[in-house]
Amino acid sequence: xxxxxxxxxxxxxxxxxxxxxxxxxxxxxxxxxxxxxxxxxxxxxxxxxxxxxxxxxxxxxxxxxxxxxxxxxxxxxxxxxxxxxxxxxxxxxxxxxxxxxxxxxxxxxxxxxx
Amino acid sequence: xxxxxxxxxxxxxxxxxxxxxxxxxxxxxxxxxxxxxxxxxxxxxxxxxxxxxxxxxxxxxxxxxxxxxxxxxxxxxxxxxxxxxxxxxxxxxxxxxxxxxxxxxxxxx
Numbered sequence: 001x002x003x004x005x006x007x008x009x010x011x012x013x014x015x016x017x018x019x020x021x022x023x024x025x026x027x028x029x030x031x032x033x034x035x036x037x038x039x040x041x042x043x044x045x046x047x048x049x050x051x052x053x054x055x056x057x058x059x060x061x062x063x064x065x066x067x068x069x070x071x072x073x074x075x076x077x078x079x080x081x082x083x084x085x086x087x088x089x090x091x092x093x094x095x096x097x098x099x100x101x102x103x104x105x106x107x108x109x110x111x112x113x114x
Numbered sequence: 115x116x117x118x119x120x121x122x123x124x125x126x127x128x129x130x131x132x133x134x135x136x137x138x139x140x141x142x143x144x145x146x147x148x149x150x151x152x153x154x155x156x157x158x159x160x161x162x163x164x165x166x167x168x169x170x171x172x173x174x175x176x177x178x179x180x181x182x183x184x185x186x187x188x189x190x191x192x193x194x195x196x197x198x199x200x201x202x203x204x205x206x207x208x209x210x211x212x213x214x215x216x217x218x219x220x221x222x223x
Contacts, residue, residue, distance in 0.1 A: 003157070004157075031209050033209055033210060033211070035211075035213075042213055042214070042215045042216065043200065043202075043211075043213035043216075044213075045210045045211060045212065048209050048210055050209075055209070056208060056209065056210040058210065090158065092158075094209055096209070101146065101148075101163050101165060101166075102160045102163075103160070103209065103211065104159075105157045105158040105159065106157065107157055
């Protein structure tokens, strides 16, 4: 099976702009989670989608949003970008519990905000 | 609130020496604990989880609820063990992981 794919891999945006990142989960996986990784804060959970519904949400402002499509592909959007949003954004998919406790991570999208 | 603490940012050991990567947690409910590993230029991947009580690549980890710890151990380190290791927890049945800050392990030949 193909692994989790994320597009684009690298992105440079200007403060105030918005950005959309995409994640394609492993075929058959219905749960998609997003994480932000920064040197200062480490890996932080953003949100999880399952069957097109947000099931869990981390402690991030409303500028961060996401959605999931019927084919389980997911997008996350960040509006009104701030310098502090520069980070590696990781997507992970899972076939969902109780069948699996493992999350499979993508390579990430490196977002730089200038 | 949940918290995962990995006190060592960097850890160096010689090949063949025992390895212990520390992880302590705080969580109000019944957590599930995991170790994830990231080798150089590879993706983050699951190493092991407490619920399965497996030994993967010679690594083991025991959940100690009294000490709220989930330390990762290996009796004889190998060069290929050099990587970044993250301890993580989630709530029972949940898919949201809370990660520690990670420990970079270097195994010296």
